[in-house]
Amino acid sequence: MEANEINTANVEPVIEIENLSFAYATTPVLEDVTFSIPRGDFVCIVGPNGGGKTTLLRLILGLLAPTRGRVRVFGRPPVEVRRRIGYMPQHVQLDPQYPVRVCDVVLMGRLGPGRLGPFGRVDKTKATVALEEAGLAEYAKRPFAALSGGQRQRVLIARALTCEPEILLLDEPTANLDPFVQDEMNELLNELNKRLTVILVSHDVGFVAQYVKTVVCVNRDAVVHQAEHVTGDSIRELYGHGVQMVHHHHPQ
Amino acid sequence: MLEFFEALQKSSLLQVALLAGLLASVACGVIGSYIVVRRITYIAGGIAHCVLGGLGAACYFRAVYDWEFLHPLYGAVTAALLAAVIIGVVSLRARQREDTVIGALWAIGMAIGVIFIMRIPGYPIDPMSYLFGDILMVTSSDLWLLGGLDVLVIAVGLLCYNQLQAVCFDEEFARLRGINVEFYYLLLLCLTALTVVVLVSVVGIVMVIALLTLPVAIAGHFCKTLWQMMLLAAVLSMAFTSSGLALCYSPELPPGATTILLAGAVYLLVVLGSRVPHILRSTRYGRVG
Numbered sequence: 036m037e038a039n040e041i042n043t044a045n046v047e048p049v050i051e052i053e054n055l056s057f058a059y060a061t062t063p064v065l066e067d068v069t070f071s072i073p074r075g076d077f078v079c080i081v082g083p084n085g086g087g088k089t090t091l092l093r094l095i096l097g098l099l100a101p102t103r104g105r106v107r108v109f110g111r112p113p114v115e116v117r118r119r120i121g122y123m124p125q126h127v128q129l130d131p132q133y134p135v136r137v138c139d140v141v142l143m144g145r146l147g148p149g150r151l152g153p154f155g156r157v158d159k160t161k162a163t164v165a166l167e168e169a170g171l172a173e174y175a176k177r178p179f180a181a182l183s184g185g186q187r188q189r190v191l192i193a194r195a196l197t198c199e200p201e202i203l204l205l206d207e208p209t210a211n212l213d214p215f216v217q218d219e220m221n222e223l224l225n226e227l228n229k230r231l232t233v234i235l236v237s238h239d240v241g242f243v244a245q246y247v248k249t250v251v252c253v254n255r256d257a258v259v260h261q262a263e264h265v266t267g268d269s270i271r272e273l274y275g276h277g278v279q280m281v282h283h284h285h286p287q
Numbered sequence: 288m289l290e291f292f293e294a295l296q297k298s299s300l301l302q303v304a305l306l307a308g309l310l311a312s313v314a315c316g317v318i319g320s321y322i323v324v325r326r327i328t329y330i331a332g333g334i335a336h337c338v339l340g341g342l343g344a345a346c347y348f349r350a351v352y353d354w355e356f357l358h359p360l361y362g363a364v365t366a367a368l369l370a371a372v373i374i375g376v377v378s379l380r381a382r383q384r385e386d387t388v389i390g391a392l393w394a395i396g397m398a399i400g401v402i403f404i405m406r407i408p409g410y411p412i413d414p415m416s417y418l419f420g421d422i423l424m425v426t427s428s429d430l431w432l433l434g435g436l437d438v439l440v441i442a443v444g445l446l447c448y449n450q451l452q453a454v455c456f457d458e459e460f461a462r463l464r465g466i467n468v469e470f471y472y473l474l475l476l477c478l479t480a481l482t483v484v485v486l487v488s489v490v491g492i493v494m495v496i497a498l499l500t501l502p503v504a505i506a507g508h509f510c511k512t513l514w515q516m517m518l519l520a521a522v523l524s525m526a527f528t529s530s531g532l533a534l535c536y537s538p539e540l541p542p543g544a545t546t547i548l549l550a551g552a553v554y555l556l557v558v559l560g561s562r563v564p565h566i567l568r569s570t571r572y573g574r575v576g
Binding site: 096098117118120122124128129130132133134135136139140142143144146147148151152153154178194198 | 324326446447448449450452453455456457459460461462463464465466467507510511512513515516
């Protein structure tokens with residue numbers, strides 16, 4: 036906690052969350068959450084299913100409005116500035132039969148309000164660059180539906196990059212991927228973190244250790260840890276013994 | 288068949304019918320593709336059935352109050368757009384009750400239509416031609432109206448291709464990019480409404496959904512992208528409406544039903560054809576195992 040405060044004092048925060056509470060109807064999901072994320076950070080939001088990870092993500096994106104408290108992105112309400120966030124959903128949320136090529140999916144990142152008609156040359160160049168960065172250049176003309184889960188996930192990262200974001204926000208980037216593909220994903224995100232703030236949601240503890248700088252544990256409330264303090268014993272303490280079952284015992 | 292081509296050269300009635308079918312096919316391919324990939328066929332069905340209410344009301348007021356200007360197509364357009372907006376707003380606001388509302392509107396639209404049509408004084412209009420379509424009843428003045436709607440639907444549908452595609456593929460991402468998702472969803476439903484009106488004159492209210500979806504479903508087996516799907520679906524739809532008209536000419540079959548049966552048969556063949564390699568593989572595997 037202390038280390039994080041020092042961190043934020045030096046670097047301008049990109050996301051500030053103050054006394055945030057959120058409830059679906061009468062079911063409280065998040066209660067009095069306060070933390071901030073400095074520019075350039077690599078944050079992993081972890082926690083049990085139903086603990087409020089996804090809700091927190093949607094609040095940061097401005098897809099949900101807080102019940103109490105506030106969320107600021109670049110010092111502004113999320114809805115005003117969310118075009119500067121590159122968002123990667125889980126590919127399983129998309130229709131697997133949708134007839135669309137990889138390059139067309141990536142080009143969707145170039146869309147914005149008040150522009151009609153076909154994409155221009157600049158858009159296409161930027162999409163190609165993003166695809167190359169995600170290591171999928173040769174798949175550009177393939178149907179999105181024909182790719183593997185890991186490839187689809189990387190296409191969605193390329194789409195997020197095409198938005199030319201300052202923050203990359205990823206929902207479970209390694210869910211349902213085999214370990215080798217997970218490593219590839221880790222490398223890619225580490226590479227992107229050199230120029231972007233990376234925030235990802237994961238229920239997978241194993242993911243935390245490698246490159247992540249900050250861990251935010253979410254289970255109704257949120258506790259921020261510096262990643263170097265979250266190795267070995269503290270992971271076991273937080274999550275139980277080396278299993279993916281997550282028990283959160285946050286200090287009040 | 289030969290008689291049809293001979294008749295086609297002489298009869299302006301047939302020429303108008305053929306042209307109406309071709310015109311409708313383009314809108315059908317473009318909008319049908321959006322409807323299928325967005326999975327809102329049921330909504331299109333609801334809108335189609337509401338058209339009867341508009342048609343019935345227009346015919347009634349025209350007969351009772353001598354409102355000559357009130358072409359039945361105006362009633363159809365009004366009812367279809369109204370249904371599209373109501374269904375759209377309901378499905379955006381209260382998702383969990385969407386199907387109930389569509390189902391109710393579906394039947395209410397028809398009920399209004401039936402009452403108006405039955406109350407028309409003098410000799411009653413046969414609702415059969417609206418329900419099951421009669422492309423041969425399309426007049427050359429209708430053709431201008433249908434053509435105008437067609438051009439409007441295709442122009443908007445293609446101009447907003449990227450936006451509509453994004454909303455259909457990943458609504459949430461589109462919203463995050465600053466696209467007015469609600470606007471484009473309602474726009475898509477309104478375009479659907481206009482397409483439905485054009486198609487009602489070709490195959491009738493009851494069979495509109497089939498013509499909207501079958502060519503697209505067939506095209507889906509061969510296409511990698513949405514625009515290829517639109518193109519192929521439009522071509523298929525042209526083939527179905529034209530050959531439906533040609534096939535029904537001598538044996539005096541109803542053209543709408545013939546068109547739909549033709550499309551259905553081709554769809555079935557394509558589905559079976561695409562399953563054959565799969566079935567062969569699994570039976571061979573079964574024998575070995």
